[in-house]
Amino acid sequence: MTVTTPAIVLTAVKYSEADLIVSCYTKEAGLKSYLLRNLLKSKRGKLKPSYFQPLTQLNIDAVHRDKGTLERIREAQVAYPYQSLHTDVIKSSVTLFLAEVLKSSIKEEEANEALFQFLQESLLRLDVSSKSTHFPILFLLKLTAYLGFYPDFSEAQLPYFNMLEGSFQMQEFGHAIKTREAVQCILAYNDLSWEDVGNVRVSKTQRKEALSWLLEYYQLHVENFKQPKSLEVLQTVFS
Missing domain, CATH: 2.40.50.140 (Nucleic acid-binding proteins)
Structure with missing residues (x-):
């Protein structure tokens, strides 16, 4: 056909x-x-x-x-x-990283128009953006919504986060439990729009922690998810 x-x-x-x-x-x-x-x-x-x-x-x-x-x-x-996606050193590093994540995360041989539109529009935003520092983190977080495991931060006042359930809880029970402090690095990106991403006030250390948190979260929710080989390069260009 x-x-x-x-x-x-x-x-x-x-x-x-x-x-x-x-x-x-x-x-x-x-x-x-x-x-x-x-x-x-x-x-x-x-x-x-x-x-x-x-x-x-x-x-x-x-x-x-x-x-x-x-x-x-x-x-x-x-x-x-693209104007800069493959020529700008930082953006090309982001591009390689995102491509690896997508290759590990997307499995279905069937149409998903909402996911395709998200990818299409996000890449165009990255291409014209003057600030790409926070892009990988916000992209990975937003992508979880289309893959079916967006974390529920509605009860972020609770002391523990269950990585498998994707939600906060009162008691430290279950597997893959994080303290609220360990999840704090990603909370700054929750419900953030692309337009506001340039205003995020997050340190380099917190940004690195947020990216590591997301990759661990993906490994728990995506079967056979592979740690991107380009992660080290990405962290180097953003350091």
């Missing part, structure tokens, strides 16, 4: 001398993987290697057999030429 859909590139891995295996999150079919033959050698084809940088937004014509095998992209065009 031929499908025309917007798509966001998550990863591109070299396969043999000239092929790429590309993972994309598509608006029409969710997560899909494609085998692009001879892409790295061909200079006259309709597809260019530069199209498949992490988090590039494309419009693609693809053949989906839906048999659990690698699919095929017939044509692709860049939907939004």
Whole structure:
């Protein structure tokens, strides 16, 4: 079946001398993987290697057999030429980090228009933003709402936070329990809008703690979630 859909590139891995295996999150079919033959050698084809940088937004014509095998992209065009996402050192580090998180977090081969729109709009905001320091934290926190495990901070006055249940509680019982003090680093980002993110007053130490807290939270709620290899680079550029 031929499908025309917007798509966001998550990863591109070299396969043999000239092929790429590309993972994309598509608006029409969710997560899909494609085998692009001879892409790295061909200079006259309709597809260019530069199209498949992490988090590039494309419009693609693809053949989906839906048999659990690698699919095929017939044509692709860049939907939004980024201004700075792949050229600014800090933003490119954020981009690699987010791409890894998304590849570990999104599993479904089915459409989720709300999630796709969130990703699309968030990446455009990052591209034009002059401040990206807090972006990874707010993005990961907002993403949990679309993945189904946004933490419930409505009773933040209680002394303990249950990481598995995603909520505060009065007593220290259960597994993966945090004190309220250990969760304080993330509370500053709760209900924060993109417009207000530049006004957050959080120290570098608290920011690092918030990111670590979120990654631990993801590991508990996403099966086989992998710690991003780019985390160290991200922390270095923000230090």
